[in-house]
Amino acid sequence: MIPTITVFERSPDGGRGLARDMRVRWALEEVGQPYEVRPVSFKAMKEGAHLALHPFGQIPTYEEGDLALFESGAIVLHIAERHAGLLPDDATARARAITWMFAAVTTMEPPIVEREIAVLLERDESWHAQRLPLVEGRIRHRLGELSARLGDADWLDGAFSAGDLLMVSVLLRLKRSGLLEEYPNLVAYVARGEARPAYRRAFAAQLALFTAGSTG
């Protein structure tokens, strides 16, 4: 059965692949599962049909027959559990890879999202100049810890896994911040993720949709 995912009809990231459908596309490409894409407008996202799929009126969602999922991390886990290639067979190694998935979305991503909110939405607040360095300090703290753990390894725990897929996806959100560059091994880690053929196919697909929306 071919799953359908929802994506921004017109992504505010300008085709840079930063919205969370990208990690789902990447996972589907890694496991070789074809998929369909349903673009959703900002208006439709907050209306009944989409809210029935996603209680918070966001993208991405994932539909596969009777199954409807939201939350990008849960969707990637679902894909990884049902196909070979994104989680180790050994139960202990599998549990560790899933731990890295949670670490990406619950430990690393929140301060990165906080920074985006500060930069995009709080710039005119009187306290912005005080708050931004605090948020960036929290990101640096986590990047330092992650960098120390990764060391000179290619991936976080043995072979590439869904944990790396989510971690790289989260770190990519820092690309224009300059923060990642303070940790050369993390820069190289992200580059290794971006160089994967599955990532490149996923990136090209979301860019093609953005470009078609811009010219059509």
Ligand code: GTB
């Ligand atoms: N925890 C959920 C998940 O992981 O799936 C969060 C989903 C989420 O935040 N979705 C965003 C959304 O639908 C898109 S990804 N926002 C619309 C809304 O809430 O009304 C976040 C995102 C948006 C834009 C950029 N960008 O332009 O760079 C990057 C990331």
